[in-house]
Amino acid sequence: MPRHPTPEQPPSEIDPDRLALVAATLFHRSHEAILITDQANRILDVNPAFSRITGYSREEVLGLNPAILSSGRHSGDYYRSMWTSIEKTDHWRGEIWNRRKNGEEYIELLSISRVHLEEPGQYYHVAAFSDITALKNHAKELDRAANYDDLTGLPNRQLLEDRLRSARIHADRQRRTLSVCYLDLDGFKSINDRYGHPVGDQALRTLSERLTRALRSGDTVARIGGDEFALLLQGDDNHEAVYQRILATVGEPVELGDESVTLTASLGITRYPDDSADAEGLIRHADQAMYSAKEKGRNQYHFFDPGLDEHRRRRRNQLMDIARALENEEFELFFQPQIRLTDCQLLGFETLIRWNHPEHGLVSPGQFLPLVENSHLEVPLGQWVLKEAIHQMNVWKAAGEDLAVSINISAAHLMDRSFADYLESYLHSHPEVHPGQITLEVLESTALEDTKRASNVLARCRTLGLQVALDDFGTGFSSLTYLRSLPVDSIKIDQSFVRNMLDDASDRAIVESVIFLAQRFSYPVLAEGVETMEQAQSLRHMGCDCAQGYGIARPMPAKEVLEWASQWRNRVQAGSSGKLDQLISAAQR
Ligand code: C2E
Ligand code: MG
Numbered sequence: 001m002p003r004h005p006t007p008e009q010p011p012s013e014i015d016p017d018r019l020a021l022v023a024a025t026l027f028h029r030s031h032e033a034i035l036i037t038d039q040a041n042r043i044l045d046v047n048p049a050f051s052r053i054t055g056y057s058r059e060e061v062l063g064l065n066p067a068i069l070s071s072g073r074h075s076g077d078y079y080r081s082m083w084t085s086i087e088k089t090d091h092w093r094g095e096i097w098n099r100r101k102n103g104e105e106y107i108e109l110l111s112i113s114r115v116h117l118e119e120p121g122q123y124y125h126v127a128a129f130s131d132i133t134a135l136k137n138h139a140k141e142l143d144r145a146a147n148y149d150d151l152t153g154l155p156n157r158q159l160l161e162d163r164l165r166s167a168r169i170h171a172d173r174q175r176r177t178l179s180v181c182y183l184d185l186d187g188f189k190s191i192n193d194r195y196g197h198p199v200g201d202q203a204l205r206t207l208s209e210r211l212t213r214a215l216r217s218g219d220t221v222a223r224i225g226g227d228e229f230a231l232l233l234q235g236d237d238n239h240e241a242v243y244q245r246i247l248a249t250v251g252e253p254v255e256l257g258d259e260s261v262t263l264t265a266s267l268g269i270t271r272y273p274d275d276s277a278d279a280e281g282l283i284r285h286a287d288q289a290m291y292s293a294k295e296k297g298r299n300q301y302h303f304f305d306p307g308l309d310e311h312r313r314r315r316r317n318q319l320m321d322i323a324r325a326l327e328n329e330e331f332e333l334f335f336q337p338q339i340r341l342t343d344c345q346l347l348g349f350e351t352l353i354r355w356n357h358p359e360h361g362l363v364s365p366g367q368f369l370p371l372v373e374n375s376h377l378e379v380p381l382g383q384w385v386l387k388e389a390i391h392q393m394n395v396w397k398a399a400g401e402d403l404a405v406s407i408n409i410s411a412a413h414l415m416d417r418s419f420a421d422y423l424e425s426y427l428h429s430h431p432e433v434h435p436g437q438i439t440l441e442v443l444e445s446t447a448l449e450d451t452k453r454a455s456n457v458l459a460r461c462r463t464l465g466l467q468v469a470l471d472d473f474g475t476g477f478s479s480l481t482y483l484r485s486l487p488v489d490s491i492k493i494d495q496s497f498v499r500n501m502l503d504d505a506s507d508r509a510i511v512e513s514v515i516f517l518a519q520r521f522s523y524p525v526l527a528e529g530v531e532t533m534e535q536a537q538s539l540r541h542m543g544c545d546c547a548q549g550y551g552i553a554r555p556m557p558a559k560e561v562l563e564w565a566s567q568w569r570n571r572v573q574a575g576s577s578g579k580l581d582q583l584i585s586a587a588q589r
């Protein structure tokens, strides 16, 4: 280690000749370009590295002004401030764009020193620089990768957030507003499916260019991913016309191969400072609003509304959970027996769906079916129930029990164009299942919008051999209309009337009337929600044919059904008079 010189021992001075030799060697061998100019800034000498970097030989540049290297990229002010620094401090250091002899631009890290000579007022300038173009390019590459989208060259989400953060500060200072728009192409997947991904990519590039052109220079178009873009619009003058223009820009036909395709988008918009969320929050809110725009129909825009959009977001998340649950087979069918009141014979089981939620345990249908109603999951979930119920019938049949099942069908599922076809083909592939053992329970309380069509679908199901029951009878608006116009085989009295019929005269009157009505139409009638012996007896006396309820058994998992059925039969066989009472009190124990 070289020791630091102490004040008592001044360093031995290098002799000037040696120093000159060291300097000359350094000058010649340095990797940095070195150039020396005189007071008038004429080049006195350059080293070999200078020639290597710039392409000019020493002879070519002697006597010339270094301005021959100028790229023209920097303003006069830039050079003026450089010279001011040299005048004041004898030094300047910075990055500068120059041009090689072959015309190529490069960026150098340059440091210029004014070296004062022995004669007063006389000096040289010594400039040393290295070519940092490759370094810069690499840094730019890294920046690009981190901040820009590969496909379109547009800023990505990260850069958008950065810009949005600065734009918010700027908007605060200038007391101006800004808008964040989330743009999602409608049905873009079908473009990829139909034309292939390269063509889809081309469409995205074309669209990116158009959107960038359609906005002002201070605005940002970013690609968030897939077919999703975000726009940051600055200034107060972002009125409806601007959003219309954005949708119109998306709607300009795009040439894909020989075809011309028209795209549409859904646009969600939020405005700062009305929406005072941070950058991330603004983007999220615009995204939520975009979903609402999608729900309104395609080719629309929608402004963020905190209450409403939050509600929609929650519903969307819950639906996503349900979709996942369907995929993960978290649903399960429970079965509740239905019996004949006159002789206590077991008629079959109603299938009731449950959700085995990984965190919340067994969830009852009342907690998730309302969410599924009118969503894209209604049909898939309904199909799952059909499949699973028929599968169960098969399992029992293989075990020697030919049990009938009653399956709840939602109105939208019933009205779905594929319903009867699906059922027919499923039954076709399961010839061992006897269709007469299947009853479809159609909810009377859900308005079947098109009674004529519902009637046609049910008629077709009956020709397949299935039975139809009108569920929850009396709770809807058009019970009597349905009774008259739908082809049904039986009626179920809703449990809400059965519950209080012994104490409440009106409920009792309704139950009696429904039974009377059913008899006039010659429909068997089943009472739901039979919990007590008294209810069962009273129903039997009123002429009600069948019953279902906790008094007989609670809904049970499929694996308990066979055991329960055989026990019930044994008890029925063993009993004599007053069987029903004994059975119900046995079930309640
Ligand atoms: P629902 O078709 O009227 O089914 C009868 C409901 O009453 C079932 O409720 C059942 O557990 C309950 N229940 C049966 N006996 C008694 C009783 O004695 N007392 C009381 N208090 N309740 C009784 P759950 O399983 O919660 O189902 C509720 C509704 O959800 C069903 O009413 C039906 O409309 C619907 N649902 C259930 N499973 C399905 C399904 O797979 N598909 C469709 N579309 N709807 C279903
Ligand atoms: Mg039912």
Ligand code: MG
Pocket (backbone or CB within 6 Å): 471, 472, 492, 494, 495, 528
């Ligand atoms: Mg019911």
